[in-house]
Amino acid sequence: MARPGWGILATGGIAHAFARDLIAEGFTVAAVGSRRLEAARSFAAEHGIPTAHGSYEELVADPAVEIVYVATPHSHHAESALLAIAAGKHVLVEKAFTLTQRDARRVADAAAEAGVVVMEAMWTRFLPHMIRVRELVRSGALGEVRTVLADHTQSLPLDPAHRLQNPELGGGALLDLGIYPVSFAVDVLGLPQGIRAHAALTATGVDRQTAMILDYADGRQAVLHTALDTAGPNRAAVIGTRGYLEIERTFYAPTVATLFDERGEVVERIAPVVAQRGMQFQAAELEARVAGAEPTSLPIEETVAIMGVLDEVRRQIGVRYAPDDDA
Numbered sequence: 345m346a347r348p349g350w351g352i353l354a355t356g357g358i359a360h361a362f363a364r365d366l367i368a369e370g371f372t373v374a375a376v377g378s379r380r381l382e383a384a385r386s387f388a389a390e391h392g393i394p395t396a397h398g399s400y401e402e403l404v405a406d407p408a409v410e411i412v413y414v415a416t417p418h419s420h421h422a423e424s425a426l427l428a429i430a431a432g433k434h435v436l437v438e439k440a441f442t443l444t445q446r447d448a449r450r451v452a453d454a455a456a457e458a459g460v461v462v463m464e465a466m467w468t469r470f471l472p473h474m475i476r477v478r479e480l481v482r483s484g485a486l487g488e489v490r491t492v493l494a495d496h497t498q499s500l501p502l503d504p505a506h507r508l509q510n511p512e513l514g515g516g517a518l519l520d521l522g523i524y525p526v527s528f529a530v531d532v533l534g535l536p537q538g539i540r541a542h543a544a545l546t547a548t549g550v551d552r553q554t555a556m557i558l559d560y561a562d563g564r565q566a567v568l569h570t571a572l573d574t575a576g577p578n579r580a581a582v583i584g585t586r587g588y589l590e591i592e593r594t595f596y597a598p599t600v601a602t603l604f605d606e607r608g609e610v611v612e613r614i615a616p617v618v619a620q621r622g623m624q625f626q627a628a629e630l631e632a633r634v635a636g637a638e639p640t641s642l643p644i645e646e647t648v649a650i651m652g653v654l655d656e657v658r659r660q661i662g663v664r665y666a667p668d669d670d671a
């Protein structure tokens with residue numbers, strides 16, 4: 345059976361990486377759309393994509409496109425996803441899914457009403473080492489899991505006009521980088537019962553660095569950190585009463601993880617070989633959902649719930665985006 349056709353919405357940095365991975369792995373990339381026809385044409389020529397559209401509207405209307413990959417800045421995810429859903433297309437939306445939980449709810453509800461699949465492009469969840477980490481955690485191999493530690497820091501552009509510094513484009517460490525440790529903690533421990541967050545902001549009013557503690561029943565905790573002006577270890581650990589898992593740099597991308605027992609002896613080394621950057625696994629998950637499979641991880645309601653965690657962190661650290669004013 346022919347694979348569904350993908351349409352790439354926007355031509356920025358991650359759109360290139362995504363197109364490269366999908367094409368190398370034999371997916372059908374049918375079209376690309378940009379606000380500027382020239383940008384779409386040059387993207388299509390670079391990747392050998394058959395059709396280039398000079399607007400997002402034309403892209404989502406293309407009958408060869410069954411699934412739209414949204415790669416605009418976070419501030420535009422809801423609008424781009426709703427455009428695709430209104431055209432009857434399935435959608436993979438880059439992280440952070442939206443700016444607010446309210447917007448996430450709107451997108452999830454619109455997809456349900458239209459009978460299409462929508463999924464957050466939290467690619468980490470579908471990487472082979474993470475699948476094994478999840479299996480081990482759920483199997484009880486670590487005993488009772490008590491703690492998650494994770495950080496995501498990168499040295500990113502400090503230009504105040506850059507999307508990561510600009511509140512109008514959803515700038516800040518939390519939604520771009522901090523989403524990874526938060527999503528990982530929720531994957532392992534579930535939704536927290538309490539949230540404590542502390543941040544230092546940039547001159548533009550977004551978070552430069554944010555520390556978070558997620559509290560769970562019986563004193564279990566996730567201790568998480570993110571920053572956009574320094575590059576750190578980007579590692580994660582899951583600590584249980586009978587052992588711990590260490591996920592090496594860079595924990596959210598294809599990497600190596602090790603299971604240790606409580607004396608620090610290696611029990612299992614997880615080192616899958618991954619072709620490309622690793623963005624193809626989430627695309628395969630979405631294609632499977634479109635074909636009727638149940639989610640293997642991160643159903644859309646979990647994404648909506650995670651956006652609620654990010655809302656609460658932002659409330660505590662004083663970072664506001666335009667849609668907060670509609671609430």
Ligand SMILES: NC(=O)c1ccc[n+]([C@@H]2O[C@H](COP(=O)([O-])OP(=O)(O)OC[C@H]3O[C@@H](n4cnc5c(N)ncnc54)[C@H](OP(=O)(O)O)[C@@H]3O)[C@@H](O)[C@H]2O)c1
Nearest residue numbers: 354355356357358359378379383415416417418438439440
């Ligand atoms: N999964 C990952 O590993 C990963 C990595 C990096 C980023 N991301 C996510 O992907 C999204 C895009 O990030 P990126 O780094 O690719 O951003 P980027 O390089 O700035 O590209 C964003 C693209 O969005 C389009 N766009 C539409 N409205 C825009 C506006 N008002 N201002 C700027 N661009 C606008 C533009 O494409 P056109 O000009 O073609 O319309 C632009 O090229 C973000 O949500 C980010 O969190 C994910």
